[in-house]
Amino acid sequence: MAEPGKVVRWQRWAFSNLGSAFTNFGSLWLILAPLVSLVATYAPRRLFHTYFNLFLRRRARRFLNVVDPYVTVDVSEPGSDVRYSRYGPVSDTDSTYEEVKAYLSGACWQDDARELRAEGAREGDGLVLSMRDGQDVADEFRGAPLWWSSVVEKDVQGQRQGKRRFQRLTFHLRHRRLVVDEYLPHVRRRGREILFSNRRRRLYTNSRSRDAYSYEYKSWSYIDFDHPTTFDTLAMERAKKKEIMEDLDAFRENRDFYRRTGKPWKRGYLLHGPPGTGKSTMVAAMANYLDYDIYDVELTVVHTNTDLRRLLIETTSKSIIVIEDIDCSLDLTGDRAKQQRRRHGPSAAKAADDADDRPRSTVTLSGLLNFIDGLWSACGGERIVVFTTNHVDRLDPALIRRGRMDMHIEMSYCGFEAFQTLAKNYLGVDDHELFGSVEEVLREAELTPADVAECLMTARRAGAGEPSPCLGILVDELKKRAEEKAKAEAEAEAKAAAEAAKAAAEANAAEMARGNAR
Ligand SMILES: Nc1ncnc2c1ncn2[C@@H]1O[C@H](COP(=O)(O)OP(=O)(O)OP(=O)(O)O)[C@@H](O)[C@H]1O
Numbered sequence: 001m002a003e004p005g006k007v008v009r010w011q012r013w014a015f016s017n018l019g020s021a022f023t024n025f026g027s028l029w030l031i032l033a034p035l036v037s038l039v040a041t042y043a044p045r046r047l048f049h050t051y052f053n054l055f056l057r058r059r060a061r062r063f064l065n066v067v068d069p070y071v072t073v074d075v076s077e078p079g080s081d082v083r084y085s086r087y088g089p090v091s092d093t094d095s096t097y098e099e100v101k102a103y104l105s106g107a108c109w110q111d112d113a114r115e116l117r118a119e120g121a122r123e124g125d126g127l128v129l130s131m132r133d134g135q136d137v138a139d140e141f142r143g144a145p146l147w148w149s150s151v152v153e154k155d156v157q158g159q160r161q162g163k164r165r166f167q168r169l170t171f172h173l174r175h176r177r178l179v180v181d182e183y184l185p186h187v188r189r190r191g192r193e194i195l196f197s198n199r200r201r202r203l204y205t206n207s208r209s210r211d212a213y214s215y216e217y218k219s220w221s222y223i224d225f226d227h228p229t230t231f232d233t234l235a236m237e238r239a240k241k242k243e244i245m246e247d248l249d250a251f252r253e254n255r256d257f258y259r260r261t262g263k264p265w266k267r268g269y270l271l272h273g274p275p276g277t278g279k280s281t282m283v284a285a286m287a288n289y290l291d292y293d294i295y296d297v298e299l300t301v302v303h304t305n306t307d308l309r310r311l312l313i314e315t316t317s318k319s320i321i322v323i324e325d326i327d328c329s330l331d332l333t334g335d336r337a338k339q340q341r342r343r344h345g346p347s348a349a350k351a352a353d354d355a356d357d358r359p360r361s362t363v364t365l366s367g368l369l370n371f372i373d374g375l376w377s378a379c380g381g382e383r384i385v386v387f388t389t390n391h392v393d394r395l396d397p398a399l400i401r402r403g404r405m406d407m408h409i410e411m412s413y414c415g416f417e418a419f420q421t422l423a424k425n426y427l428g429v430d431d432h433e434l435f436g437s438v439e440e441v442l443r444e445a446e447l448t449p450a451d452v453a454e455c456l457m458t459a460r461r462a463g464a465g466e467p468s469p470c471l472g473i474l475v476d477e478l479k480k481r482a483e484e485k486a487k488a489e490a491e492a493e494a495k496a497a498a499e500a501a502k503a504a505a506e507a508n509a510a511e512m513a514r515g516n517a518r
């Protein structure tokens with residue numbers, strides 16, 4: 001928004017004097033009107049119309065253009081009429097008025113509108129400033145001066161009387177193309193950005209597809225997303241973090257590139273690593289960095305590919321679509337028991353099968369791939385797809401090939417750089433003489449950032465938040481945790497080996513029994 005310059009001031013002066021021009025035109029019309037009506041009454045009607053159309057209309061318009069070379073465009077407040085669909089009331093879908101108001105709220109701070117109105121933003125705690133009725137603000141676009149004013153007019157519809165509000169844009173006739181082709185789209189775009197940045201972000205989760213047939217079906221329900229993690233607090237090697245942030249920046253800023261090359265504006269990330277290495281935390285950091293909503297897809301409650309498509313069509317632009325634990329959230333061959341057996345042994349598989357009386361999901365790998373690549377992803381664009389898994393080796397290569405999952409990010413055990421971030425988060429220290437001892441423990445043991453974070457919590461409590469005692473306790477805690485983990489892992493391995501031996505013996509016995517029977 002520019003400070004009105006000399007030209008703008010002159011134009012404003014001319015604009016405010018239009019009234020007197022109209023007055024002069026009015027006097028002229030007082031003389032001309034009886035003449036025109038005389039001719040109109042006594043000349044043959046058709047002849048008069050033909051003469052007017054041929055010779056006078058264009059001149060009359062040119063004359064008007066000289067007297068008033070300004071054009072106005074009204075953006076009116078959506079009506080209060082509520083439309084109903086079979087699912088209930090539907091809000092007015094034209095958001096232009098809100099976008100223009102949001103755009104002008106910036107101008108209200110800077111320009112000379114003194115009488116403002118403040119309304120609570122639809123979401124969040126902010127206030128949206130707008131002009132009081134009758135106020136105006138100046139704007140400038142590519143050297144063209146423009147004025148916005150807030151107008152209220154009486155609106156009579158049948159018996160009902162009400163008020164109708166407009167944001168009225170006034171500009172010179174010669175800027176008509178510029179305004180229509182470039183300025184108004186610019187205003188809408190900027191307004192949308194302002195509205196988006198003012199809103200609270202959301203974390204959506206999908207409901208069971210079975211509900212799709214009930215009257216009040218909603219594919220997604222949401223809560224406000226208020227996760228504190230940022231890339232600053234995420235424990236990870238600095239270089240890796242920087243690479244991911246640069247990748248996200250490039251994605252966000254390259255709308256035109258995606259358009260030019262005919263690629264849908266989406267990017268896929270595969271986060272893999274052991275439990276507790278920060279995969280879910282990374283998704284939150286990404287959402288906070290980009291200011292996007294999150295759609296957390298629970299595939300196990302989606303029954304068919306059609307349900308999946310319906311779900312995804314309802315996601316909005318500027319969002320991250322996450323499928324957590326892709327390897328076990330859905331067995332893409334439909335054999336859930338096999339997954340359980342692989343993870344926890346045969347008895348767990350049987351228990352899972354018995355407990356699970358839900359209708360089987362028939363979502364297939366091709367359904368999922370169509371969602372990643374298919375036409376829907378071109379609708380609206382600007383979506384990020386994230387898969388997380390603990391076992392990257394178990395995934396179908398088709399699912400994670402480059403182009404689908406553009407970046408594979410390994411989330412690994414806590415290294416020293418990651419520890420430095422955690423120490424800063426939990427104890428507020430950047431460096432300390434005991435850091436060397438911590439580094440030694442971390443080099444020896446495979447501890448996840450979640451393990452280290454937990455030890456830091458314990459140490460913080462026991463050391464009353466003082467760095468030196470806390471770090472001393474931390475070293476002991478980390479050693480203890482490393483021993484516990486090693487012991488638990490050895491036990492799990494021995495148990496798995498015993499189960500495998502037992503299963504092999506059972507299979508052998510069954511084989512022998514079959515042989516005897518024959
Ligand atoms: N890289 C990290 N940076 C900061 N905190 C972390 C990190 N990794 C783990 N944490 C801490 O550990 C907790 C668990 O981490 P998170 O849920 O992100 O792990 P995950 O990799 O998603 O595990 P899972 O595979 O079990 O889903 C987090 O709430 C966070 O406090």
Ligand SMILES: [Mg+2]
Pocket residue numbers: 279280281324388
């Ligand atoms: Mg997780």
